Amino acid sequence: MADIVSGKEVAEALKQKLVDEVDELKSNGIIPGLAIVLVGDRPDSLSYIKGAQKRCSEIGIDCRLVQLPADTSEEEFVSRIRQLNQDRSVHGILVMRPLPATISEDRVKYEISPLKDVDCFNPVNMAKVMSGEEGGFAPCTPSAVMEILDYYGIELTGKRVVIVGRSMVVGRPLSMMMLKRHATVTICHTRTVDLAKETSRAEILVAAAGKARMIKKDMVGSGAVVIDVGINFDENGKMCGDVDFEAVKELAGKITPVPGGVGSVTSTVLAKHVIRACRMLIDQEG
Template sequence: MSVVEPASAQLMNGTALARETLDRTAERARKLLAETGVRPCLATVLVGDDPASVTYVAMKRRRSAAAGIESRHLPLPGRTTTAELVAAIRALSDDPTVHGILLQHPVPAHIDERAAFEAIAPAKDVDGVTMWSFAAMAFGRDDGFVSCTPGGIMRLLDAYGVDPAGKRAVVVGRSPILGKPMGMLLLARDATVTYCHSRTVDLSSVVATADILVAAVGRPEFIRGADIKPGAVVIDAGYNPGNVGDVDAAGAGERAGLLTPVPGGVGPMTIAVLLDQTVLAAERVAAVAASTAVTSTAAAAR
């Protein structure tokens, strides 16, 4: 990726890439069902009735159905305790017909969200939210699952020919399911990664060094367009009321080489990766079952 002064930023079409990803995912799901009788199943867990969360879960369930993935939904009342939620998630983890588990974020404030996440079996953590998954990302293991939004961002970079190797990457945000794993995935691809956040001193000067900038701080237009390095790749992972991202889109459009729009950039890829990883989880289960059957047959023949 050469850094040059652009006339205007090229928008990175996450909607189109997500559609292609989901088409391939649906084909894999059909093949798995035809060959093994296994239909991938994603269980969604929603605590309370937050309107945005309800809408988001409904969208995921529709996309699951379109991709040939069974959607099993577990709605829980807002008064649900941490212990009750953990027990419900453990029951899904123990259910062999469930391949992936999604706990809709955020949960009500009285719940220990980390305890709930950790109740998800690593083999079913298709949203990439457990400590095991984070460790797998940090160590470059291929037997875990990536956090969906960072994973979707990496696929966007690949689709637009952006090689992170040797580039300076700045991640603004440090959440355990977005900012932190984003940095790990970029580091694994040989980028030089700097983490920043809302309390970083002189953030503008750090942003100005970024060949690849990922904004994931959760504040509308927190990143000023004037601070962006000419020709930089700008990934806006924020979504705030009014379809506003974490980046000053107008200003960034005048300086960036590549820019994700809000909406239509990162968001569609998050769901696409979630469903892709659900099918992968089911494929892994089917592969283990097939291997076990072959071993048992061989042992019986001896």
């Protein structure tokens, strides 16, 4: 029977550290600021924003929502990003994705200042994730996975890690982050032949495929650490992960639930990144 990993516990512990950091910044007259840019009104984006705003407010970060109409042109969007790049009260910028089809992500992603790019939208930051260079920002979700592993003292060096999913928001960057920490990393996806054979070998298995309960009990090795990044809704409208939690918990060593796992840590990681961006600016200005 697996230990159930509590994302909330990880988030709370991280939050306490961040509150102290913000207190210190405030005693020097500095309030870390985050601008969340939303074009349109997608319900999933609004739901994420609500959680992020709550978290920021608990930690003492000034969180501002910049909501633009769904028909905002690319030029208007870029001009707004440039204003935020210049705005000295804004230390972090989060652009909610996907953007509407009228705005090309592949063009506008270069506009956000890499120093304020707290969720790794700008390719400059993605390249740093790939090379392992310090001083950039990794995307919040794979960073939340790393926070969980570190909180529970799960060593990565030499471990066989299998990641299911090759997206740019989780699978690919996480593979590079795990590699930097000296894990032996395998990336699987929809075209993998005999997925169960691959996943069964994992000492640490990360499910980030976006398919409800696809990781079954016979796909997991006994004692494995199972990290579920999926957020899906089943046929009854119930939120669930990519892992068949009830069955897999019988044999895993550790497992993250959904909800209450990785997703509970993401917004606190976002806050951590904003505070780091704020400190970087202070350091830069001396």
